[in-house]
Amino acid sequence: xxxxxxxxxxxxxxxxxxxxxxxxxxxxxxxxxxxxxxxxxxxxxxxxxxxxxxxxxxxxxxxxxxxxxxxxxxxxxxxxxxxxxxxxxxxxxxxxxxxxxxxxxxxxxxxxxxxxxxxxxxxxxxxxxxxxxxxxxxxxxxxxxxxxxxxxxxxxxxxxxxxxxxxxxxxxxxxxxxxxxxxxxxxxxxxxxxxxxxxxxxxxxxxxxxxxxxxxxxxxxxxxxxxxxxxxxxxxxxxxxxxxxxxxxxxxxxxxxxxxxxxxxxxxxxxxxxxxxxxxxxxxxxxxxxxxxxxxxxxxxxxxxxxxxxxxxxxxxxxxx
Amino acid sequence: xxxxxxxxxxxxxxxxxxxxxxxxxxxxxxxxxxxxxxxxxxxxxxxxxxxxxxxxxxxxxxxxxxxxxxxxxxxxxxxxxxxxxxxxxxxxxxxxxxxxxxxxxxxxxxxxxxxxxxxxxxxxxxxxxxxxxxxxxxxxxxxxxxxxxxxxxxxxxxxxxxxxxxxxxxxxxxxxxxxxxxxxxxxxxxxxxxxxxxxxxxxxxxxxxxxxxxxxxxxxxxxxxxxxxxxxxxxxxxxxxxxxxxxxxxxxxxxxxxxxxxxxxxxxxxxx
Numbered sequence: 001x002x003x004x005x006x007x008x009x010x011x012x013x014x015x016x017x018x019x020x021x022x023x024x025x026x027x028x029x030x031x032x033x034x035x036x037x038x039x040x041x042x043x044x045x046x047x048x049x050x051x052x053x054x055x056x057x058x059x060x061x062x063x064x065x066x067x068x069x070x071x072x073x074x075x076x077x078x079x080x081x082x083x084x085x086x087x088x089x090x091x092x093x094x095x096x097x098x099x100x101x102x103x104x105x106x107x108x109x110x111x112x113x114x115x116x117x118x119x120x121x122x123x124x125x126x127x128x129x130x131x132x133x134x135x136x137x138x139x140x141x142x143x144x145x146x147x148x149x150x151x152x153x154x155x156x157x158x159x160x161x162x163x164x165x166x167x168x169x170x171x172x173x174x175x176x177x178x179x180x181x182x183x184x185x186x187x188x189x190x191x192x193x194x195x196x197x198x199x200x201x202x203x204x205x206x207x208x209x210x211x212x213x214x215x216x217x218x219x220x221x222x223x224x225x226x227x228x229x230x231x232x233x234x235x236x237x238x239x240x241x242x243x244x245x246x247x248x249x250x251x252x253x254x255x256x257x258x259x260x261x262x263x264x265x266x267x268x269x270x271x272x273x274x275x276x277x278x279x280x281x282x283x284x285x286x287x288x289x290x291x292x293x294x295x296x297x298x299x300x301x302x303x304x305x306x307x308x309x310x311x312x313x314x315x316x317x318x319x320x321x
Numbered sequence: 322x323x324x325x326x327x328x329x330x331x332x333x334x335x336x337x338x339x340x341x342x343x344x345x346x347x348x349x350x351x352x353x354x355x356x357x358x359x360x361x362x363x364x365x366x367x368x369x370x371x372x373x374x375x376x377x378x379x380x381x382x383x384x385x386x387x388x389x390x391x392x393x394x395x396x397x398x399x400x401x402x403x404x405x406x407x408x409x410x411x412x413x414x415x416x417x418x419x420x421x422x423x424x425x426x427x428x429x430x431x432x433x434x435x436x437x438x439x440x441x442x443x444x445x446x447x448x449x450x451x452x453x454x455x456x457x458x459x460x461x462x463x464x465x466x467x468x469x470x471x472x473x474x475x476x477x478x479x480x481x482x483x484x485x486x487x488x489x490x491x492x493x494x495x496x497x498x499x500x501x502x503x504x505x506x507x508x509x510x511x512x513x514x515x516x517x518x519x520x521x522x523x524x525x526x527x528x529x530x531x532x533x534x535x536x537x538x539x540x541x542x543x544x545x546x547x548x549x550x551x552x553x554x555x556x557x558x559x560x561x562x563x564x565x566x567x568x569x570x571x572x573x574x575x576x577x578x579x580x581x582x583x584x585x586x587x588x589x590x591x592x593x
Contacts (some may be wrong), residue, residue: 031329051434052433053430053433074338076436077436079434087428087430087431089355091362092355093362094357100351101435101525104432104435104437104441
């Protein structure tokens with residue numbers, strides 16, 4: 001298999017803190033790896049090492065087959081990077097920001113202008129292209145930032161929490177852009193605190209916690225690792241909720257959650273489900289919803305780390321956006 | 322996981338290992354264009370750059386001029402070269418502010434992730450700031466001439482003064498780069514600039530003849546590099562001794578570069 005990104009035993013210390021503590025990664029060409037983890041898990045440190053911005057203390061990494069420390073210049077010619085903050089020059093216009101990158105990459109003035117206009121159109125920024133970017137909204141800056149990382153048509157793209165702080169609409173738009181890039185065959189490494197984002201976009205997921213990879217696999221594989229499935233029962237009559245909860249507790253032996261008119265419990269033995277159905281039938285309780293589903297990544301994360309993926313501060317902004 | 326060597330055989334086509342000198346030059350020019358084109362969108366920056374020295378020029382000439390030199394005209398002749406020095410020194414720290422803004426906004430990381438010469442972001446900025454220095458010099462001299470300032474030496478003397486200021490500013494920009502790399506925010510840089518440059522220029526012969534200082538201050542003023550630089554610029558523009566103060570200024574500049582260049586380069590390498 002061809003790996004566009006490969007890392008072995010990456011370690012980085014800041015004083016006593018081990019930001020990265022022996023991380024292995026492998027991303028096949030054209031795939032999207034989602035790096036999932038809470039704040040301070042080491043996601044950004046890993047991206048910075050792979051994007052040649054930081055030297056690892058231990059371990060090695062290659063992008064497109066080139067060593068990130070020994071052949072950094074070649075790595076840089078293959079990659080695009082979009083960091084956590086929109087890295088655009090606020091004093092320049094959208095066109096000028098993109099043209100600057102194009103010129104730096106050796107394009108002629110005409111070519112860099114053409115490429116800038118093409119990307120602005122693709123990111124719905126054509127109208128704003130002539131304005132200084134300090135007048136842009138947060139979502140527009142992020143889009144311009146992503147456009148800037150695409151000027152050189154990178155084969156490998158690093159997206160470090162690209163949607164943190166974005167409103168839900170901008171987030172969905174960015175997701176569709178990422179899907180488009182993948183259709184073009186670009187390899188993507190995306191870090192996120194949002195479980196849903198990894199679930200939506202990633203082919204493979206690695207979960208970071210305290211500078212280590214604590215789990216990896218496809219979304220489905222990860223969901224299966226907790227060994228549990230989730231049973232959800234919603235009675236037709238809300239008054240039956242406690243009765244259903246009682247039945248579930250009796251049959252499965254665990255206390256369920258009662259949330260939103262629904263009884264939710266994790267099930268380790270699928271054979272318990274028919275038993276629940278029979279008991280409910282006997283009692284004359286009608287269920288409008290009775291489902292056995294895989295646990296969500298949120299639940300997986302909790303099972304793996306013992307703590308929830310923290311809700312990023314960005315969540316708040318959405319409410320007022 | 323397969324080994325790294327198999328990955329190497331599937332290497333994607335990429336550019337060469339290093340940046341050619343010609344490409345380095347082009348990238349440097351692109352990045353200095355970037356700093357200069359900002360002026361087009363933010364004319365205030367040029368005004369910031371110009372209004373403060375003009376205000377100082379007017380205030381010092383008309384408020385203190387009579388008291389210091391007996392007449393505003395005499396004082397203007399004396400003070401303009403000193404104000405040019407003060408302004409040039411202040412302005413070297415704009416390199417620090419610009420660099421620090423790039424770092425805190427993430428623009429610096431974006432540039433470093435591109436396949437360009439490592440030095441281009443620094444040299445591009447310094448070239449742009451030198452252009453702005455020349456602009457500020459021309460503006461201040463031009464405005465001074467409207468108020469009645471006269472160059473008493475020659476055009477060569479005037480150009481010599483400009484050249485000396487540019488050389489000293491370039492040497493100082495090593496310190497500026499170090500501050501820009503190390504400071505936690507652009508506001509911090511501004512504070513450092515103000516709290517070092519202000520006392521340094523005021524305790525020199527830039528704005529007043531240092532003979533009136535108390536003994537200890539005069540002793541310091543004689544050491545203060547700003548005094549020597551102001552004397553040299555004054556000599557070049559309105560006459561007086563040139564050789565010694567110019568030599569001392571250049572030695573100070575060289576000393577600055579020798580101390581701060583390695584520190585700045587090390588700080589830059591650690592970032593890279």
